[in-house]
Amino acid sequence: MTTELSPIDKAKFVAAKKAVEFVEDGMRVGLGTGSTAAWMVRCLGERVREEGLKIRGVPTSTRTASLAKEMGVEVVSLDAAKWLDVTIDGADEFDAELNLIKGGGGALLQEKIVATASDQMIVITDASKEVDTLGAFPLPVEVIPFGWQTTQALIEETLVSLDVLGRSASLRMNGESPYVTDEGNHILDLHLKRIGDARQTAMILNQMPGVVENGLFIDICDTVVIGYGDGKAQVRDINAGTIEENMLDFVEGENLFADLSD
Numbered sequence: 001m002t003t004e005l006s007p008i009d010k011a012k013f014v015a016a017k018k019a020v021e022f023v024e025d026g027m028r029v030g031l032g033t034g035s036t037a038a039w040m041v042r043c044l045g046e047r048v049r050e051e052g053l054k055i056r057g058v059p060t061s062t063r064t065a066s067l068a069k070e071m072g073v074e075v076v077s078l079d080a081a082k083w084l085d086v087t088i089d090g091a092d093e094f095d096a097e098l099n100l101i102k103g104g105g106g107a108l109l110q111e112k113i114v115a116t117a118s119d120q121m122i123v124i125t126d127a128s129k130e131v132d133t134l135g136a137f138p139l140p141v142e143v144i145p146f147g148w149q150t151t152q153a154l155i156e157e158t159l160v161s162l163d164v165l166g167r168s169a170s171l172r173m174n175g176e177s178p179y180v181t182d183e184g185n186h187i188l189d190l191h192l193k194r195i196g197d198a199r200q201t202a203m204i205l206n207q208m209p210g211v212v213e214n215g216l217f218i219d220i221c222d223t224v225v226i227g228y229g230d231g232k233a234q235v236r237d238i239n240a241g242t243i244e245e246n247m248l249d250f251v252e253g254e255n256l257f258a259d260l261s262d
């Protein structure tokens with residue numbers, strides 16, 4: 001069966017394919033969550049099967065853990081791995097400083113813990129997620145279920161004093177019920193439109209009772225790999241301060257990628 005990938009899926013695949021080149025034998029690898037990260041897990045699985053690559057993967061969600069096992073990637077807990085060589089994950093937005101909004105898939109808490117425990121965080125993305133200023137994508141904030149409406153009211157009240165354009169928060173739903181994260185919490189999506197000071201916003205949100213974590217990743221990401229539908233991939237590394245462009249041969253999604261979706 002031939003799978004015709006959409007241009008956006010081709011871009012995600014190309015970014016993932018390029019990013020897994022950073023992974024070396026023996027590494028402990030943080031495995032992100034989401035549709036782009038799923039491509040990365042599949043590409044890693046391919047290297048495990050075809051090259052005999054030996055890695056230990058720390059998944060950032062139950063979804064990623066299942067996919068990794070299915071792909072033949074060894075899965076260990078973060079506590080077993082202790083520290084990671086690299087984490088590869090998707091993002092919902094990134095800016096010129098490689099600051100991010102994450103959590104569109106609800107996995108921001110484990111993702112932030114895992115990325116922070118890594119020597120390097122590589123974000124894989126398509127070009128549509130690059131922004132001048134973060135905030136068009138609703139900012140996910142993980143809150144404990146107890147008193148979530150009070151937490152929401154407190155957040156909305158506090159937003160007035162922050163450098164943001166929007167001020168409303170909505171409870172993420174899963175059909176008729178509130179969305180529940182892997183840690184048993186809920187997600188409030190903050191409709192900020194434009195976050196003038198992402199660092200301050202992240203700090204203030206995390207000081208509020210009831211807030212577990214927010215989806216702003218500030219100074220955590222080192223490298224962004226941007227994939228394009230034509231097989232091109234661009235690597236941006238904040239530490240080296242350089243922009244490297246690489247051409248990849250696009251590999252059709254037949255066989256390995258057939259029937260696999262997040």
Ligand SMILES: O=C[C@H](O)[C@H](O)[C@H](O)COP(=O)(O)O
Nearest residue numbers: 034035036103104105106107
């Ligand atoms: O919670 C989910 C994650 O932060 C994802 O990495 C993010 O939402 C991007 O997901 P996708 O690659 O599906 O756009």
